[in-house]
Amino acid sequence: MSVLIFAELDEGALKKSSLEAIYYGSKVAELTGTSATVLVLGEGNADELAKAGRFGASKVLHASDAQLTEGNAMAYASVVAEAANQEGADVIVLAKSSLADSMAARLAGKLKAGLAANVIELPDVSNGFRVKRSIFTGKAFAFTELTAEKKILAIKKNTITPEETEATATVEAFKPALNNADFAVKVTKVEKATGDILLPEADLVVSAGRGLKGPENWGIVEDLAKALHAATACSKPVSDLDWRPHHEHVGQTGIKISPNLYIACGISGAIQHLAGVNSSKVIVVINKDAEAPFFKSADYGIVGDVFEVLPRLTKAVQAL
Amino acid sequence: MKILVCVTSVPDTITKITLTDNNTKLNKAGVQFITGPYDDYALSRAVELKEQLGGSVTVLNVGESDADPVIRKCLAIGADDAIRVNAEPTDAYFVAEQIAAIAKESSYDLILMGRESIDYNGGQVHGIVGEMLGLPSISPVMKLAIEGSTAKITREIEGGHEELEAGLPLVLGCQEPIAEWKIPNMRGIMSARTKPLKVVEPTGKETLTHIANYELPPARGACKMIPASEAETLIKLLRTEAKVI
Numbered sequence: 036m037s038v039l040i041f042a043e044l045d046e047g048a049l050k051k052s053s054l055e056a057i058y059y060g061s062k063v064a065e066l067t068g069t070s071a072t073v074l075v076l077g078e079g080n081a082d083e084l085a086k087a088g089r090f091g092a093s094k095v096l097h098a099s100d101a102q103l104t105e106g107n108a109m110a111y112a113s114v115v116a117e118a119a120n121q122e123g124a125d126v127i128v129l130a131k132s133s134l135a136d137s138m139a140a141r142l143a144g145k146l147k148a149g150l151a152a153n154v155i156e157l158p159d160v161s162n163g164f165r166v167k168r169s170i171f172t173g174k175a176f177a178f179t180e181l182t183a184e185k186k187i188l189a190i191k192k193n194t195i196t197p198e199e200t201e202a203t204a205t206v207e208a209f210k211p212a213l214n215n216a217d218f219a220v221k222v223t224k225v226e227k228a229t230g231d232i233l234l235p236e237a238d239l240v241v242s243a244g245r246g247l248k249g250p251e252n253w254g255i256v257e258d259l260a261k262a263l264h265a266a267t268a269c270s271k272p273v274s275d276l277d278w279r280p281h282h283e284h285v286g287q288t289g290i291k292i293s294p295n296l297y298i299a300c301g302i303s304g305a306i307q308h309l310a311g312v313n314s315s316k317v318i319v320v321i322n323k324d325a326e327a328p329f330f331k332s333a334d335y336g337i338v339g340d341v342f343e344v345l346p347r348l349t350k351a352v353q354a355l
Numbered sequence: 356m357k358i359l360v361c362v363t364s365v366p367d368t369i370t371k372i373t374l375t376d377n378n379t380k381l382n383k384a385g386v387q388f389i390t391g392p393y394d395d396y397a398l399s400r401a402v403e404l405k406e407q408l409g410g411s412v413t414v415l416n417v418g419e420s421d422a423d424p425v426i427r428k429c430l431a432i433g434a435d436d437a438i439r440v441n442a443e444p445t446d447a448y449f450v451a452e453q454i455a456a457i458a459k460e461s462s463y464d465l466i467l468m469g470r471e472s473i474d475y476n477g478g479q480v481h482g483i484v485g486e487m488l489g490l491p492s493i494s495p496v497m498k499l500a501i502e503g504s505t506a507k508i509t510r511e512i513e514g515g516h517e518e519l520e521a522g523l524p525l526v527l528g529c530q531e532p533i534a535e536w537k538i539p540n541m542r543g544i545m546s547a548r549t550k551p552l553k554v555v556e557p558t559g560k561e562t563l564t565h566i567a568n569y570e571l572p573p574a575r576g577a578c579k580m581i582p583a584s585e586a587e588t589l590i591k592l593l594r595t596e597a598k599v600i
């Protein structure tokens with residue numbers, strides 16, 4: 036038995052959430068008295084891959100077939116299954132992401148594995164295998180027993196704090212057998228913002244709602260985000276109105292995030308909005324209406340006009 | 356176009372979650388059940404495709420009889436008939452096995468689901484069903500157009516989206532803005548009463564997970580208010596007190 040961790044690269048670097056998964060998977064290996072191997076697909080240099088060792092993994096399998104450059108969930112699932120088989124892995128760990136989620140779903144079917152999504156703590160292995168996971172988009176937790184031999188744990192981002200050591204991992208090339216049927220879906224175009232901080236990976240997020248009045252006013256939101264090195268997000272009506280792209284929409288029907296800091300500007304705080312952000316560590320609300328429900332779920336609040344408050348906050352950050 | 360839409364019956368998004376039976380069960384008392392919002396998107400797009408291309412829309416739920424009102428609402432929105440697999444659906448693998456068994460009985464061109472259930476947030480049933488049926492699965496789907504026997508799909512990825520093409524049949528996990536949510540009208544509600552809702556017994560009973568008990572998150576502390584005239588203080592507090600910047 037061993038633990039296999041599926042790690043992702045973004046622009047050549049291991050994603051922050053993948054480092055969390057590597058650390059988590061290594062701890063699971065420690066708890067169960069086995070070793071942790073990381074699988075990475077795509078272009079990445081050896082130094083970057085060896086970094087997995089600092090987070091607890093002993094070995095990295097690297098597959099860099101040209102066919103594996105597009106995030107093809109079905110092909111990835113087959114490759115992960117093959118690696119799990121080679122390593123004799125019963126536990127597969129990954130961080131939730133748009134690619135990992137669909138990969139994990141296929142993998143669960145392929146391996147007949149029990150999949151626990153949004154896992155937020157290390158498992159209890161004292162009697163069986165039990166994980167704590169977030170359900171109802173953060174409104175409750177379920178202690179879930181994984182009773183199948185194979186288990187897949189999808190870790191919720193920014194809930195595990197990795198510790199780094201000086202250890203290194205060995206990097207081995209992995210040559211999976213690719214299967215044509217896995218490439219039945221053709222990617223015809225990819226549009227992805229480059230250079231921006233990815234919202235689901237961001238530690239700090241500045242978000243705005245209908246209180247901003249129109250897309251032409253987003254400059255003050257972007258300025259504060261830039262000063263903080265934060266990502267930008269928005270409420271559902273804002274993306275419905277096409278003021279901002281859909282991938283910035285957070286909430287019940289949008290992206291679920293759990294950053295260290297979430298600053299909500301001109302957002303009323305509807306329960307469906309809170310569902311996407313309630314696991315943020317610190318929440319700041321800026322709203323001109325002192326009765327806005329969001330203040331009840333905030334740690335810090337300013338009752339004021341965003342058009343006056345945001346530029347002052349930006350200046351204060353720049354002065355730090 | 357023969358479309359199967361899989362729907363969940365879930366607590367309304369405004370529900371305050373409470374627990375009973377020594378924290379081993381969710382308290383259903385006073386909870387309003389609705390169709391999963393993502394499933395609603397899937398259903399709305401299915402009905403649009405039927406209007407455009409002809410064919411039929413079948414709704415499928417794996418659940419107990421308390422899901423029937425939600426199923427009737429799906430019929431009122433425009434589905435032609437419904438199937439309920441009569442079982443308590445507590446495990447994604449079990450649910451997927453039921454859906455795959457139903458799908459094998461008829462040849463559907465599309466099997467539409469939501470990207471994830473809003474209760475257990477697993478996001479996995481479409482992938483498992485795809486694997487069980489040997490069909491491609493794609494999620495989360497933001498746009499879906501059908502041209503002949505090819506589907507043109509826009510899928511959300513981190514920081515953007517990608518455009519995909521695949522031949523039918525397919526299993527898709529849907530999200531906005533694939534369609535506008537449809538609201539049932541009076542005629543739909545009347546006709547839903549007589550549309551067929553077939554109840555079938557489950558095949559197999561294997562599960563891979565089991566929920567032992569639940570917990571509610573701790574309440575957030577009081578909100579510290581900062582006067583707008585001293586907005587700069589916030590930045591200081593975020594650095595020295597909250598230590599997040």
Ligand SMILES: Cc1cc2nc3c(=O)[nH]c(=O)nc-3n(C[C@H](O)[C@H](O)[C@H](O)COP(=O)(O)OP(=O)(O)OC[C@H]3O[C@@H](n4cnc5c(N)ncnc54)[C@H](O)[C@@H]3O)c2cc1C
Pocket residue numbers: 243244245246247269270271272273284285286287288289300301302303304305306307308311321322323324327339340341342368392
């Ligand atoms: C099934 C379902 C799913 C949903 N999913 C989501 C979701 O995923 N995400 C989501 O966000 N919503 C979701 N919603 C919608 C949600 O209910 C709210 O309608 C929405 O979040 C409101 O967005 P808002 O706060 O930007 O706008 P509003 O509610 O209009 O709030 C605007 C706020 O800005 C304040 N304001 C105005 N001017 C200023 C100013 N100059 N300075 C400071 N403050 C100002 C106002 O006081 C107000 O509080 C969902 C709804 C349903 C039914």
Ligand SMILES: Cc1cc2nc3c(=O)[nH]c(=O)nc-3n(C[C@H](O)[C@H](O)[C@H](O)COP(=O)(O)OP(=O)(O)OC[C@H]3O[C@@H](n4cnc5c(N)ncnc54)[C@H](O)[C@@H]3O)c2cc1C
Pocket residue numbers: 361362363364365391393394415416417418419422443444445446447450467468469470471472473474475476477478479480481566
């Ligand atoms: C204790 C307990 C009680 C439950 N009670 C109910 C209940 O009363 N009614 C109910 O409908 N569900 C109920 N659920 C089941 C839950 O909604 C899911 O069906 C199941 O747990 C899989 O969850 P998931 O989050 O992995 O699904 P996901 O993989 O996130 O779901 C993705 C999509 O798959 C489809 N799908 C998922 N589940 C079903 C289903 N049951 N029937 C048809 N399509 C489905 C939907 O299109 C959904 O959007 C219960 C679960 C538990 C643990």
